Amino acid sequence: MADKKKKMGLIMKLVLFGGVGSVGLLAAGFVGLYFASGSALAQEQSIDVEAIEIPEGDSDAISRGKYLVEHVMGCGHSDCHRADMGGGAVIDEQPVGRVYAPNLTGGKGSATANYDSKDWVRVIRHGLKKDGKRALIMPSEDFWVYPDSDIGAAVAYIKSLPAVDRDNLGHSLGPIGMLIVATEPVFAWDKIDHKKERPKAEPGPTKEWGEVLAGSCRGCHGETLSGGKIPGGDPDWPESRNITPDEATGIGKWEFADFEKAFRHGERPDGTKLHEAMPYKMFEGMKPDDVEALWKYLKTVPAKPAGGR
Ligand code: HEC
Structure with a gap:
C-alpha cells in the first residue's frame, strides 16, 4: 500500500513537474520568438537610389499606372492595399495575428504622404521603408524588375487617387506570425540582389518583356518559377505550382490556350479550378500582348521539377 502511495506520489510529482516544465518551455519559447520577431521587424538597412520622374497629372502615364496597379502588379489585390489604396489588414486571424498593408493615399493615416520619388523607389524596388525598416510581405522582389517609366506611372496613378482617411493599425503578430517572421524569408529586402542589372525591355509581345512581367510571378512561384510553399502566405493557401516547361510537373505540355x-x-x-490564392481574377484584365509576352518567356526558362521554387 505504502509503496503504491509512494509510486502515485512520484507519478503526480512527475506529471506536475512535466506540466510546469512544458509550460515553462513554452513560455521561454514564446519570449524567444517575441524578441526574435521584434528585432527582425526593427532591423534597419539603407541603400542609395536614383530619383525617377513621377509624371503626376500626365493622363497617359496615369492610365498606364492604373493598368499596372490593377492587373499586373496587383497592389490592391489579395487584401493588400485595397482598390482605393487606403490599406487594410492582409491577414487578421490568430494565431498568425494581424499583418497590415498601409494607406498609400494622401489621407489621414497615410504612410507615404511625405515620400519623395526616391522613397517610393526604395520601397517598391528594394522593400525598404523611409524609416529604413524592411517592409513585411510587400513583394518588392516582384517589382524590382520594372523600368523607371512604369514605376513612375504606378506612383503617379496612386497619387492621383482621392485621399482616404484610414488609420494604419500596424502589424500585431500572434505566436504563429512571430514564428513566420523569425524563421521564414518574409522580407523582400533579403531576397533581392540589389546590385543586379535590370533586364532592358520595352513593353510588347516579346519574351524580353515577358521576363519583366514574370517579376510579378516570382514572389509566389519562386525565383526559378517551379513553385512550392509561398513564404509568408496565408496558411490556408495551397503551394504555388510549377510554371516551368517541365513536362511531368510543369506546363511543358500546355498550349497557349491552356x-x-x-x-x-x-x-x-x-x-x-485553381485556388484564388493564384490571382487569376486580377490577370483576367491583363492585355493580350502582355499575356503573350509572358507565355513566350515562360517557354524559355529552364524546366525544373515542381517544388524547387
Ligand atoms: C499571390 C501568389 C501568386 C502570384 C503573384 C502568381 N501566382 Fe500563379 N499560382 C499561385 C498558386 C497558389 C497557384 C496554385 C493554385 C492551385 O493549386 O489551386 C498558382 C497556379 C498558377 C498556374 C496554374 C498551374 C497549374 O499547373 O495548374 C499558372 C499557369 C500560374 N499560376 C501562372 C502565374 C503567372 C504567369 C504569374 C505571374 C504573372 C503568377 N501565376 C502569379 C499563386 C500565385
Whole structure:
C-alpha cells in the first residue's frame, strides 16, 4: 500500500513537474520568438537610389499606372492595399495575428504622404521603408524588375487617387506570425540582389518583356518559377505550382490556350479550378500582348521539377 502511495506520489510529482516544465518551455519559447520577431521587424538597412520622374497629372502615364496597379502588379489585390489604396489588414486571424498593408493615399493615416520619388523607389524596388525598416510581405522582389517609366506611372496613378482617411493599425503578430517572421524569408529586402542589372525591355509581345512581367510571378512561384510553399502566405493557401516547361510537373505540355485559360480564368486543362490564392481574377484584365509576352518567356526558362521554387 505504502509503496503504491509512494509510486502515485512520484507519478503526480512527475506529471506536475512535466506540466510546469512544458509550460515553462513554452513560455521561454514564446519570449524567444517575441524578441526574435521584434528585432527582425526593427532591423534597419539603407541603400542609395536614383530619383525617377513621377509624371503626376500626365493622363497617359496615369492610365498606364492604373493598368499596372490593377492587373499586373496587383497592389490592391489579395487584401493588400485595397482598390482605393487606403490599406487594410492582409491577414487578421490568430494565431498568425494581424499583418497590415498601409494607406498609400494622401489621407489621414497615410504612410507615404511625405515620400519623395526616391522613397517610393526604395520601397517598391528594394522593400525598404523611409524609416529604413524592411517592409513585411510587400513583394518588392516582384517589382524590382520594372523600368523607371512604369514605376513612375504606378506612383503617379496612386497619387492621383482621392485621399482616404484610414488609420494604419500596424502589424500585431500572434505566436504563429512571430514564428513566420523569425524563421521564414518574409522580407523582400533579403531576397533581392540589389546590385543586379535590370533586364532592358520595352513593353510588347516579346519574351524580353515577358521576363519583366514574370517579376510579378516570382514572389509566389519562386525565383526559378517551379513553385512550392509561398513564404509568408496565408496558411490556408495551397503551394504555388510549377510554371516551368517541365513536362511531368510543369506546363511543358500546355498550349497557349491552356495557359491563357488557367492564367486568366483559373481553369486548368483538365477542368479543375485553381485556388484564388493564384490571382487569376486580377490577370483576367491583363492585355493580350502582355499575356503573350509572358507565355513566350515562360517557354524559355529552364524546366525544373515542381517544388524547387
Ligand atoms: C499571390 C501568389 C501568386 C502570384 C503573384 C502568381 N501566382 Fe500563379 N499560382 C499561385 C498558386 C497558389 C497557384 C496554385 C493554385 C492551385 O493549386 O489551386 C498558382 C497556379 C498558377 C498556374 C496554374 C498551374 C497549374 O499547373 O495548374 C499558372 C499557369 C500560374 N499560376 C501562372 C502565374 C503567372 C504567369 C504569374 C505571374 C504573372 C503568377 N501565376 C502569379 C499563386 C500565385
